[in-house]
Amino acid sequence: MRLRGTLVIVALLLVGCTAEPTPSPPTTSPPTPTAAECPAGTTMREELCLTDDLIADELSDILHSQFTDAQLNAVIAGVWHNGEPVLVGALGESMTGVPATADMHHVLGNLTTPMFMTVVLQQIEAGALSLDDPLSTWLPELPAADQVTIDMLLHHTSGYRHYTEIQSFLDELWADPFQQWAIMDIIDIGVAGGPVFTPGTDWLFSDTNNLILQQVIEQVTGRPAGELLQEDIFDPLGMDDSTAAFDANWPSPVLHGYSDERGVWEDVTNWSPTWASAAGAVGSNQEDVRVFLDALGDGSLLSPEFHDLQFAPNTAGLGPWTDEQYWAMGFLQLDGWVFLNPGLSGYYGAGGTIPEEGWTMVVYTTASQAGDQSVPVATDIFRQFTGVVTPENSLAE
Template sequence: MRSMGIAAALASLLLLTACTTAPSQASSPASSSPDDSTATDGCPAGTSEHDGLCLSGDATSVALAEVLHRQFEADHLTATIAGVWHDGEPVLFGALGDSLPGVPATPDMHHMLGNLTTPMLTTAFLQQVEAGVISLDEPISTWYPDLPDADTVTVDMLLHNTAGYSQFTGQADFLADLYADPFRVWTVDEIIDIGTEGGPVFPPGSDWMFSDTNSAVLVGILAKATDRRVEDLIQTGVLDPLGMRDTTVTRDGNWKQPILQGYDGERGVWENVTGWSPSWAHFAGGVGSNAQDVGTFLDALASGELLSSKYHDIQWAPTTVGIGANTPDQYWAMGFLVVKDWMFLNPTIPGYSGAGATLPDEGWTIVVYTTPSQATDPAAPSATDITRAFTGILSPEHSLAG
């Protein structure tokens, strides 16, 4: 199974020609409400339709569109949705391909996000730290006394992936159960038990390893410490303040319409996996949204508007530098990777490949999601390749494409 982990290496960009589909109405990430000044061609204000995509019309937008078309064809994708904004204004917005046979994909379509939800979770978590409900230095034994090394592992270690708990999606028993019943509704404690079985794989705090098990434990702690549902904390602490009305925090996959359909062959047969239960990802990945809402959140993550300046700095701090493979140019912050000053995440989940990035100092924000066809290489990180190529166009000094 392709987990929601961070891609380990930069992949090469493939440049070929591609086909297009018609765009649909979208707004800039400054607001999740449709722009009243939308142009007659269905594009957001400040853009117009070019070969099926809404572009601002400058050389940058044209270069971005060329990359998107070429990668779409090169990877034999079923659909691609992409948005690029500069200081909240759309530079490129649109979709290529089909959601269902004969049904064009549109950029307002909703789908599971994967780990682009993780910084939503860590933001809601830090809001409770700021309120004095939880301490970063507190051992997790306060809430989970029976977990391995619970007296040693701290909240901060979970947030920074230095706790040592293994990735639950890599466990054979979990995969067997998921494939046997992809509609099963998982509890967070079931996920925690799978990921923490056997204890940390290294002394807590001594090394770094990406693991969604850490996020599952954070979800459990947040619920226990506040005596509230985590979905409510994310709703009131993140989504409502930003006006993210197209984002659904749910464990049943009942996303808002329209929905981008996802396909996969993980169980040995090519099938539509859109209706698979997202409960195994809970609120560190099991959230549904669309490109414009994700862009809204990434802008807020960059600006720090949901946290005080102190906790915004803590969220982005290079605390993990020098631990494991983390370096000043590439380190894990609280819920996301920072690479050459870009905040970067690239979720890969059944049916979808995604990537999101924001460069705070220059005001760029990128959101890309793709769905494969049977001809797509299962190992191809399509959304990652597109996003990295985009960064080279937008900010050569901070390019991730090399």
């Protein structure tokens, strides 16, 4: 999900209102957690909870360097091995004078996607619908609805455009970022003009697919997407710090985000996330994201058959994808890493897991006015982290 121009996932990994007071990187170190507040097995060093080994030290050096060089307002990061923390913590400020902390809540962006795609697969596994069902079964009025299948929506091979790259949508969003969006209004923008290629013959990332799937699943089950996420994902995994209310009423403490996308530097934390809904509007914190990524990697939310199906390289040969790097159902598979790098107003993120090696990592950043908001620093941090924890599966350049 991108609101600053074009989608950058592929390129990165394949080589109006009154302004709020300007936040800037803190000039003095914020209060640091005590040793008692660090997770078991870690101690406080350099403002972060770290294990006593060289890997943790290298990760800490990368995080501090990126935080300073990119002039971030805040960064929250976590690295775990086999479920145990190696690095957990935050640098910088959420608001002026309010230190960022590892437990802060914020909108996730496209790390929502694999959560919702897992819900869809659960319904397919239960027999409520099938991968081969045509979209016309539920939304016959959409262009090419008789050619597009559920499988194509899951794999982004439908050909429908990515609505956040359509100027008419952006103009309306920036005119009133607090408005309540109707999902079908957004879908209509994304499908206008029909698919840009024959469905099933190519690949194009598009959150329009995710919102269409939301409409389908809500029709099939008679339940709101937020309720499905809560009862079928969050509750079974004990993700008590996650919410799919899609209303920007994030539980405290909150990581504030800032943006100049409307031509003025402003706090965007409580903009309405209804334009993203099940495509990106889940709110959560670092630990809950880790819990979900671990479950995604080990397949505990699906049967072995459907877990394998979710991870299969079905898009290999389409667009830029190969057997080693491809779009699975809801996430990228990159040389063994399950990976997503969401970017939306005020926040950049990167999260992933490599199940075979037992590593899981989550990074979210917020920009200061002095930094370059177009740079996905969270992705850069994640990529450098992979070079430390799994050199043989490094995503670093």
